[in-house]
Amino acid sequence: MLNKKSIEDIDVSGKKVLVRCDFNVPLKDGVITDPKRIVEALPTIKYLMSHGAKVILCSHLGRPKGTFNMDYSLAPVAAKLSELLGREVPLAKDVVGSDAQSKAAALSDGDVMLIENVRFHAEEEKNDPVFSKELASLAEIYVNDAFGTAHRAHSSTAGVAAYLPAVCGYLIQKEIKIMGDALNNPVRPFVAILGGAKVSDKIGVINNLLTKADTIIIGGAMAYTFFKANGFSIGTSLVEDDKIDLAIELQQKAKENGVQLILPIDNRAGDKYAPDCHDITVDSDNIPDGYMGLDIGPKTEQMFADAVKDAGTVVWNGPMGVSEWDKFASGTRSVAKAIADSSAISIIGGGDSAAAVEKLGFADKMTHISTGGGASLEFLEGLELPGIAALNDK
Numbered sequence: 001m002l003n004k005k006s007i008e009d010i011d012v013s014g015k016k017v018l019v020r021c022d023f024n025v026p027l028k029d030g031v032i033t034d035p036k037r038i039v040e041a042l043p044t045i046k047y048l049m050s051h052g053a054k055v056i057l058c059s060h061l062g063r064p065k066g067t068f069n070m071d072y073s074l075a076p077v078a079a080k081l082s083e084l085l086g087r088e089v090p091l092a093k094d095v096v097g098s099d100a101q102s103k104a105a106a107l108s109d110g111d112v113m114l115i116e117n118v119r120f121h122a123e124e125e126k127n128d129p130v131f132s133k134e135l136a137s138l139a140e141i142y143v144n145d146a147f148g149t150a151h152r153a154h155s156s157t158a159g160v161a162a163y164l165p166a167v168c169g170y171l172i173q174k175e176i177k178i179m180g181d182a183l184n185n186p187v188r189p190f191v192a193i194l195g196g197a198k199v200s201d202k203i204g205v206i207n208n209l210l211t212k213a214d215t216i217i218i219g220g221a222m223a224y225t226f227f228k229a230n231g232f233s234i235g236t237s238l239v240e241d242d243k244i245d246l247a248i249e250l251q252q253k254a255k256e257n258g259v260q261l262i263l264p265i266d267n268r269a270g271d272k273y274a275p276d277c278h279d280i281t282v283d284s285d286n287i288p289d290g291y292m293g294l295d296i297g298p299k300t301e302q303m304f305a306d307a308v309k310d311a312g313t314v315v316w317n318g319p320m321g322v323s324e325w326d327k328f329a330s331g332t333r334s335v336a337k338a339i340a341d342s343s344a345i346s347i348i349g350g351g352d353s354a355a356a357v358e359k360l361g362f363a364d365k366m367t368h369i370s371t372g373g374g375a376s377l378e379f380l381e382g383l384e385l386p387g388i389a390a391l392n393d394k
Contacts, residue, residue, distance in 0.1 A: 004176075004391040005167040007044060007143055012053040014109055018139035019044065019169065020156045020387075022146035022371060023059035023077045032076050035084075036358075037148070040371055042084060044145045044169030045112060049085075054107035056138055057081075057114045058095075058156055059146065066122025078114045089114055095121055096134040104138045118156045125154050132159030145169025148372035150387030151379075161390035168391050171371065176388065178368045179315075179379050182347050183212055187312030191344070193304070193335060195220030195318030196352070199243045203250075204381035205317070210253050215260040215311075217304055219296050219320035219331060223264050226251070227284055235269065235287040262307060266297030268321065268328055275325040295321025296331035305338035314339050317349030317377060323356055332356050340365035349376040 021041040026033045041057075048055045064072040078091035092100035092115045100115045107113060115138070118124045123131035132155040136142065142164040144150065149157050150172065160166070168176075182190070192213045194202050199222040209216055218226060224237035229247035254261035264284050269291040270277030281297045282288065296304070308314055316339060320331030333356070339346045340362040348354050348366050351373025357363050370376040378385055 003394050004388060005394050006173050007047055007167055007169055009394065010141060010165060010167050012048055012051050012141060015053055015141050016056060016104060016107065016139040017048055017053040017141045017143055018056045018058060018135065018160065018164070019048065019143040020146045020149075020160075021045075021057055021059045022148040023057075023074060024061050024148065025077065027076060030076060032080055035080055037371060038077060038080050038084065040171050041145055041169070044143065044171060045085070047170070048143070049110045049112055052109040053141075054104070054109060055112040056104050056107070057089075057112065058118050058135070059114075060119040060124070060149070060156070061117050062119075064117060064119050066119065066125070068116075068120045072117050072119070074114055074117050081112075081114065085112065087112075092116055096131070096138070100138060118154075124156060125152075127153050127155050127159045129159065129162070131155050133163055136160040136163035139164060142166040143169050144387050144391060145171045146387065147172050147175040147370070147375055149375070150372065150385040151375040151383075153386035157387040158390040166391045168388070172388065174368070175370060175372070175376075176379070179347060179370070179376065182313050182315055182345065183208075183380070183382070186212070187345055189214040189311050190313045191215045191217065191308055191311040191315075193217040193219065193308070193314065193316040193339075195222070195320045195332070197221040197238060199225045199240055199247060201377075202318070203243075203246065204383070205377060206250055207253075208380065208382040210250070210257050210259055213259060215262060215307055216254065217262045217307060219264060219300075219304070219335070220318050221293070223284075223296075224293055226263050230285075232285040233287055233289075234293065235289055235291040237269075237287060237293040262303065264296045264300040265303060266299045267293040268295040268297055268330070269293050270328070275327060277327075279327055294325075295323075295328035298330075301331060301334040304335055308335075308338045308342050308344070311342055311344040313347070314342065314344045315347045315349060315380065316353050317351070317380065319352045319356060323352065333360060336360050336362050349373065349380060351376075
């Protein structure tokens with residue numbers, strides 16, 4: 001997966017280049033509230049412009065469900081790109097229609113344009129070959145720089161690569177290099193911290209890391225399935241009863257592989273699933289009836305911080321509790337702080353963990369914050385990502 005051609009391995013001068021970016025930015029009343037994903041795409045766009053390419057950018061935004069729903073227009077993105085690049089980035093009114101074609105045909109070397117939301121066509125998510133071919137016909141080279149959608153086999157992320165020379169941009173190159181090194185050649189000790197609601201979402205990741213990591217820390221609601229497997233009382237905590245045997249098996253496998261699997265020793269629990277619940281702090285083996293675990297406790301925070309302190313590499317994916325509620329955000333905060341304070345190579349696997357790190361102001365202390373939650377999870381599982389597999393090998 002790591003040996004793919006990049007924009008530097010191909011001559012782009014004078015060529016029309018279709019670039020798949022991830023401009024799926026958060027909007028409020030039509031205004032972009034966080035332009036990070038647009039900023040992340042700039043190195044690739046600027047490289048192509050400065051090397052005389054005719055740049056045609058494409059992306060999805062939200063879930064317009066295959067219709068031209070202007071609530072999901074990329075117009076705010078075109079305006080932000082124009083501002084960041086200091087030149088107008090025209091937006092085609094369509095995706096593969098006459099406006100996109102005529103604007104693409106009119107490009108001069110070093111120019112850049114944006115086509116409308118690729119998900120305005122239902123064929124995009126079906127990876128329809130006819131639509132992929134129409135999209136490819138706009139250009140002579142294809143660049144994928146949208147790591148956040150690289151785990152999806154859609155027309156604009158994989159399909160077009162069947163019709164054009166296909167290479168990766170700087171963002172995808174950075175993602176697969178940093179995460180690939182962490183998995184295949186980590187600075188040790190290698191500590192993985194996994195949170196989130198369900199064991200079932202992380203089985204593949206845990207399984208893959210059991211052959212690579214030195215320590216695996218489990219937090220979040222999936223810890224309660226492990227507690228139940230170990231015979232603890234868990235009150236009304238979230239549990240996957242059909243995954244209890246698996247939790248036993250994973251702990252056994254960790255032992256056999258000499259991997260330290262660390263579970264929380266205390267928890268903050270509430271008497272209902274609500275931000276204003278009555279909360280108590282209790283040991284993990286004894287959550288009372290009528291209470292559900294909603295965050296790791298203070299003793300666990302200290303234990304997890306100690307495990308991270310001397311790490312060489314830390315990978316973190318998933319919150320430690322219901323971190324969107326202030327009362328149960330302490331565990332996630334403390335893990336973010338422990339990673340920020342360590343001198344480890346730190347990789348934050350997108351999604352909620354990335355949002356927490358940004359919100360707490362620790363982003364600049366992390367080695368790498370992945371731009372793709374789902375994609376980084378599948379990467380950590382060792383799965384092949386269709387949007388990367390489709391690119392040309394070196």
